[in-house]
Amino acid sequence: MTTQTSFPGAGALRETGKLCQLGIDVVRTTFRRPFQLREFIQQSWFIVSVTVLPTALVSIPFGAVIALQLGSLTRQIGAQSFTGAASVLAIIQQASPIVTALLIAGAGGSAICADLGSRTIREEIDAMEVLGVSPIHRLVVPRVLAAMLVSVLLNGMVSVVGVLGGYFFNVIMQDGTPGAYLASFSALAQLPDLWISELKALIFGFIAGIVAAYRGLNPAGGPKGVGDAVNQAVVITFLLLFFVNFVLTTIYLQVVPAKGS
Secondary structure, three states: OOOOOOOOOHHHHHHHHHHHHHHHHHHHHHOOOOOOHHHHHHHHHHHHHHHHHHHHHHHHHHHHHHHHHHHHHHHHOOOHHHHHHHHHHHHHHHHHHHHHHHHHHHHHHHHHHHHHHHHHHOOHHHHHHHOOOOHHHHHHHHHHHHHHHHHHHHHHHHHHHHHHHHHHHHHHHOOOOHHHHHHHHHHHOOHHHHHHHHHHHHHHHHHHHHHHHHHHHOOOOHHHHHHHHHHHHHHHHHHHHHHHHHHHHHHHHHHOOOOOO
């Protein structure tokens, strides 16, 4: 009689492997035909409907807080002329993709997880597999692509709204100079700053969609299991987003030289 032993963390490692395998399957299945265009459009519209208003409302105070904090700091060190560049770069490079990803994961990802989880406990996923229909191709791929598309679009909206909010609060609340705010931004910002922001949003949307789909396809069982899966999906996505953001920011700062250096 043999007994199986497992080292501490084996379950987490196994789950991580399954999550990565799902991501690989989604990437490979994305190019399979026919493409589920109707499902993709429906999911894109649904994610936009549940995220666009909260994202806009969050981006305004987010940009304001960054502008006010940086404005106070630059005034203390005598560098008021760089307030615009510092606040805008902070919003575009860091705040905008993070805010977008958090809303995508919290609103869109939880809805995706709940939908797939309810289908799983009703054995709809098993029925599709019995009929020879791939649940990944039919259900997961359109949802992941929709999350990626909406993330990129919302990131642009957050960048614009956040920059305008920062401009307003810096100029109106802190008596900043509009010309200096814009001049410092144009002097230090560069186009790759926008590209890294959009790339982050794209990757964050992919991660949010994959994690939500994985937890939705593997609930513990019953309605309570679906609720637990939704909570787990949001928490796991948040942790992964901050880690991936750190890695991407580190690589970007090492690869792309700062303007004027």
